[in-house]
Every structure is written in C-alpha cells, then in structure tokens.
Amino acid sequence: MKAKGTVVLGVDPLIIHDDYHIEYHHSYAQDSPFFVGLSQGKLRGSRCSACGYTFATPRAHCMECGAPTEWIDLPLTGRIHTFTTCYYGGELFLEETPFTLILVEFEGINTLFLSRLKGCDPSTVRIGQPVVARFAKTPSFKVTDVWFEPTGP
Amino acid sequence: MRPVYMISGGITKFAKAHPRKDFRLMVKEAYDYALADVPRLTKEMIDGAVGSYFSDHFTRQLKAASMVQDYLGLCPKPSKRVEGGGATGGLCFQSAWEAIASGRMNCCVAFGFETMSRVNTWKGNEFIALASDTNFDFPVGGFYTGYYAMMVQRHMYEFGTTVEQMAMVSIKNHTNALYNPYAQKAKRLTIKDVRESPMVATPLTMEDICVMSDGAAVCILASEEVAQQVCHRPVKITGVGSGSDAMRMADRPRGKVILLPHESEADYRHLHYPGVHSFRGGRMAAKLAYEMAGITNPLEELSFVELHDAYTSSEIQTYEDLGLCRYGEGGQFVESGAPFMASIEYGLELPDQGRLPVNPSGGLLACGHPVGATGLMQAVFAFWQLQGSIEKHLGNDQLQVPNPKRGLIHSHAGTGTYITVSILEACE
Ligand SMILES: [Zn+2]
Numbered sequence: 059m060k061a062k063g064t065v066v067l068g069v070d071p072l073i074i075h076d077d078y079h080i081e082y083h084h085s086y087a088q089d090s091p092f093f094v095g096l097s098q099g100k101l102r103g104s105r106c107s108a109c110g111y112t113f114a115t116p117r118a119h120c121m122e123c124g125a126p127t128e129w130i131d132l133p134l135t136g137r138i139h140t141f142t143t144c145y146y147g148g149e150l151f152l153e154e155t156p157f158t159l160i161l162v163e164f165e166g167i168n169t170l171f172l173s174r175l176k177g178c179d180p181s182t183v184r185i186g187q188p189v190v191a192r193f194a195k196t197p198s199f200k201v202t203d204v205w206f207e208p209t210g211p
Numbered sequence: 212m213r214p215v216y217m218i219s220g221g222i223t224k225f226a227k228a229h230p231r232k233d234f235r236l237m238v239k240e241a242y243d244y245a246l247a248d249v250p251r252l253t254k255e256m257i258d259g260a261v262g263s264y265f266s267d268h269f270t271r272q273l274k275a276a277s278m279v280q281d282y283l284g285l286c287p288k289p290s291k292r293v294e295g296g297g298a299t300g301g302l303c304f305q306s307a308w309e310a311i312a313s314g315r316m317n318c319c320v321a322f323g324f325e326t327m328s329r330v331n332t333w334k335g336n337e338f339i340a341l342a343s344d345t346n347f348d349f350p351v352g353g354f355y356t357g358y359y360a361m362m363v364q365r366h367m368y369e370f371g372t373t374v375e376q377m378a379m380v381s382i383k384n385h386t387n388a389l390y391n392p393y394a395q396k397a398k399r400l401t402i403k404d405v406r407e408s409p410m411v412a413t414p415l416t417m418e419d420i421c422v423m424s425d426g427a428a429v430c431i432l433a434s435e436e437v438a439q440q441v442c443h444r445p446v447k448i449t450g451v452g453s454g455s456d457a458m459r460m461a462d463r464p465r466g467k468v469i470l471l472p473h474e475s476e477a478d479y480r481h482l483h484y485p486g487v488h489s490f491r492g493g494r495m496a497a498k499l500a501y502e503m504a505g506i507t508n509p510l511e512e513l514s515f516v517e518l519h520d521a522y523t524s525s526e527i528q529t530y531e532d533l534g535l536c537r538y539g540e541g542g543q544f545v546e547s548g549a550p551f552m553a554s555i556e557y558g559l560e561l562p563d564q565g566r567l568p569v570n571p572s573g574g575l576l577a578c579g580h581p582v583g584a585t586g587l588m589q590a591v592f593a594f595w596q597l598q599g600s601i602e603k604h605l606g607n608d609q610l611q612v613p614n615p616k617r618g619l620i621h622s623h624a625g626t627g628t629y630i631t632v633s634i635l636e637a638c639e
Contacts, residue, residue: 140368142360142414147357148336149334159351172348
C-alpha cells in the first residue's frame with residue numbers, strides 16, 4: 059500500500075482520520091491496543107479469561123463463552139492457512155494489484171489472521187508455508203501496518 | 212403457526228443496466244406481472260409488504276423501500292425494509308412468511324431490487340467489500356472474490372476439489388440460462404473457456420464469478436383461505452431455516468460438524484469444521500428447514516434446488532452444507548452429473564445426469580445477482596417449477612423439472628454470515 063499520512067485525533071482510544079467520500083472520526087474503541095501494538099512491532103491477540111480460547115484477531119469478549127478477554131502477544135511467525143493472489147479488486151485497491159492475501163495460523167492460537175503476503179513470487183505460495191510478520195516503519199494505524207513474508211518454502 | 216402459501220411471483224429481466232428504469236419502476240413491473248397472474252386478488256386483500264435491497268451506496272437513496280411502497284400504491288399499509296447482505300432476498304421472503312404464519316397478515320407482498328449499474332464494477336466491488344470487517348478485513352484489500360478464493364483454496368487442499376469441477380458448475384448454469392429469457396449472461400462454455408478467461412483471484416476466473424445486475428423480483432404470500440380464494444395452483448412453504456457465522460472468516464472455529472439426520476459423526480472424524488472451507492450457517496439453515504418440512508434425506512426427497520452460486524466454488528461448498536452429498540464430496544457431486552438438467556446437452560460426460568437439478572434457472576452465475584432481488588428471484592423460479600408453469604412464464608419448457616414435488620431455495624450473505632433455506636412444495 060502507498061504510504062499515506064494519517065491524522066491522529068486521539069490516542070485513548072486511538073482515533074484516526076479516515077475518509078470514504080464521507081469523513082469519519084473512526085474510533086477503534088476497545089480494539090485500540092491492537093493498532094497501537096502494530097506501531098510498536100507487536101501483534102496482539104486475545105485470550106479468554108474464563109475458557110482459555112485464543113483469538114489471533116483480537117476481540118474484547120470471548121465468542122465462545124462471553125467472558126472478557128485479556129491481551130496476549132502473538133508469535134511473529136506462523137504458517138499460511140490459505141491464500142489467493144488478486145488480479146482485480148475494489149476500486150480503492152485496483153492500483154495495488156496483483157497482491158496476495160493470506161490467512162495466517164499461529165501455533166497454539168485457535169483463530170486466524172488476515173494479512174498480505176509480500177516479498178515472493180505468487181506462483182510459489184503454498185498452504186503450510188512458514189511466514190514472518192513485518193511492520194511498517196511509519197505507522198498508518200491501520201491493519202496494513204503489518205504484513206507477512208515467507209521464511210522458507 | 213398457520214400454513215403459508217406462495218400464490219404468485221414476478222421478475223424483471225436481469226440486465227447489466229436498466230438506465231431507463233429506476234428501482235421503483237423495476238419493482239412495479241415485477242409486481243404488475245405477479246398481480247396479472249392472480250386476477251382475483253384485489254388491492255384490499257393485500258395486508259402489507261416487506262421490501263429488500265442490500266446497499267444504500269448503490270441506490271444513493273436511503274429509505275428506498277418507502278418510495279417503492281408508495282409507487283405500488285400500498286400506502287398506508289404496513290411495510291418495512293429487510294437487509295442482510297447477499298441473503299437480503301431470502302430474509303425478505305422469510306419475513307413475509309412470518310407475517311402470514313403468525314396470523315398478523317393474510318396476504319403479504321415481498322419485493323426486492325438492486326440498481327448496481329450506477330457505479331463502475333470496481334467501485335461496486337468496493338461497496339460489497341464494505342460488508343466485511345472494516346477494521347481488520349477491508350483495508351487489507353477488501354474484495355469478496357479474494358475471500359471466496361481463499362475459501363476454495365482450502366477446500367481444494369482439504370478435499371482435493373479441482374478447478375475443472377468448478378468449471379463444470381459454470382458450464383451447467385450458463386447453459387441452463389440459454390432457456391431462461393430473464394437471465395443476463397447465458398452462453399455455452401467448455402472447461403477450457405472457463406479456465407482461460409481472465410484470472411480474478413487464484414483460482415477463480417471471470418467465468419467462476421457472478422456479475423452485477425439491475426433487477427427486481429416480487430413474491431406474493433398468503434394464508435390458506437386467501438390462497439384457495441384467488442390461486443388455482445398455490446405452492447405451500449413447508450420449511451424455513453436460517454443460520455449465521457462470524458463476520459470475519461479468520462474467526463471461524465475448527466470443531467465438529469453439525470449433523471443432518473442421514474449423517475453420522477463417524478463420517479467426519481478428521482474434519483475440522485467449519486474452518487474456512489464450509490458454511491456452518493448454511494448447514495444450520497438447512498437443518499432447521501429440513502426439520503420443519505420433515506425431510507430426512509434431501510437428495511432423495513427434493514426435486515430441485517435453486518442455490519446462491521455467487522461463485523462456482525460456493526455452489527460446490529453449498530451442496531455439502533445442504534447435505535446433497537457429504538462434506539468433501541461436492542466436487543465429485545458435480546462431476547457425477549447429478550446437479551445437471553436431465554434433458555439438456557452440456558458437452559460433458561455425466562454418468563448420473565439429472566438426479567437432482569441444481570440451479571435450473573441458471574443461478575446467480577448466469578441470471579445475474581441484483582442483490583435484493585436475488586433471493587426472491589429464486590422463489591419465483593421455484594414457484595413456477597412447482598406449479599408446472601415454466602413454459603407459460605419462460606416461453607419454453609426446457610427448464611421444467613418433470614413432476615416436481617418439492618424444491619429448496621437458498622440465499623447467502625457475506626462469507627456465510629447470514630444464510631436462509633426455504634422449502635416449497637407442490638399442492639395435490
Ligand atoms: Zn471464553
């Protein structure tokens with residue numbers, strides 16, 4: 059993604075300036091620590107305080123039992139659960155095609171994380187391939203502040 | 212709950228663009244067609260309406276269903292809008308069913324529409340992708356074809372499903388549509404044609420994906436008393452079910468299969484379910500609808516299916532959710548020829564051709580997918596099938612399933628977030 063300056067309107071919760079024809083003051087609310095974490099090179103998930111279920115994409119309450127979750131640091135390495143290379147896309151992303159989407163699985167974590175795979179030939183991508191997280195040097199406070207690259211075949 | 216009947220239906224031709232008609236006029240055309248089919252039904256007998264359209268962005272008009280309500284002359288009768296992504300039409304149909312079943316109404320109009328032509332295809336794809344999590348999914352490259360491509364990659368990995376099997380779905384639905392004048396994109400294709408058309412998101416090509424449409428559809432539902440009074444051949448709605456799943460595919464659990472009566476736990480000892488390869492909400496919808504309709508073996512007890520084939524891959528995934536075959540066998544199911552029409556030539560070797568026709572109309576792949584109308588379009592085709600009136604409405608009888616007893620319609624949103632299944636039966 060092209061680097062774009064992001065206007066930060068508040069930090070607790072983290073509120074950034076976003077636009078989609080309409081201008082929003084978009085609050086990440088209870089998910090804010092995840093996006094702050096990306097700016098510090100951390101990938102933060104959730105663990106249920108009651109049943110222990112773990113979420114690679116964070117949520118403040120457990121989807122299984124409803125109890126509050128606590129923040130955990132995810133490993134920065136995982137494996138490709140599934141993938142695709144997009145040659146077309148929504149208008150906002152057309153200029154970035156082709157790009158590769160992956161769902162990442164992490165050892166010992168119950169759910170997955172959607173991200174982009176960079177730094178490789180799309181034709182070599184396969185399910186089970188090991189990947190490592192990379193972080194944007196200049197944060198946009200968006201989920202694209204993290205992406206993955208292969209560490210092996 | 213009272214018995215509920217469908218007594219009439221109407222659709223506009225689905226087209227890439229209807230620049231001369233706004234959404235009100237498209238619905239009006241479908242509505243007038245439906246009314247003409249039941250001339251004894253008077254306006255006084257209609258108690259209210261439910262309207263459906265997916266996106267306020269496409270319409271560039273909030274409260275658009277109110278504008279349809281007044282255009283149809285149905286004010287001040289009760290009305291509301293139902294919205295549930297791609298399942299909008301199916302949810303609208305079931306909402307009208309609820310109005311009759313509860314006794315609140317004796318006759319209810321379900322109308323749906325979408326005007327997708329007013330933005331370019333890629334802006335349209337962006338609008339649709341806004342129906343994915345806008346914090347965690349959309350910014351990564353929000354594109355529904357990409358999401359479905361990831362699902363089928365996993366389906367191929369788990370079960371050995373092939374792109375050639377997916378291409379067979381495309382051939383089937385586009386060929387069926389040659390006999391459906393309402394369809395947008397009918398044509399003959401080969402496996403090679405499908406695979407060599409432009410790649411959109413690996414492994415899905417342009418011919419694996421439905422197109423955007425302008426169109427409208429109307430269903431009229433009624434109590435037994437009204438149905439007997441005005442309709443010579445009503446169709447009974449004997450089962451409704453719906454289900455849901457987490458908005459983000461990444462959040463789908465990997466647990467146990469929700470079993471249908473003809474399945475056992477031993478069938479799925481090693482399957483982590485639903486993962487990203489199956490639609491748990493679709494299985495739940497089917498299970499509830501089958502229970503209400505008393506269906507224990509869908510492959511044996513259904514005469515045809517109209518399902519939400521936004522992608523060739525999702526038709527294969529849905530065979531499994533509906534229990535037409537076991538999980539993992541969807542690819543073999545299409546290869547067997549079972550979901551093809553018995554009397555149509557497809558240019559393929561099909562050993563079990565026509566056992567249970569799926570998408571005789573051509574489905575979304577060939578009819579088009581004007582979102583709010585789609586689930587209702589399926590109901591209209593199913594209604595005409597069960598009435599035995601396909602020839603009257605399509606101008607030819609090629610797509611008439613012989614002596615159909617029971618049909619299933621299936622409407623599907625997001626990556627499987629809302630799904631409806633309804634069962635319709637011919638009356639003796
Ligand atoms: Zn829990």
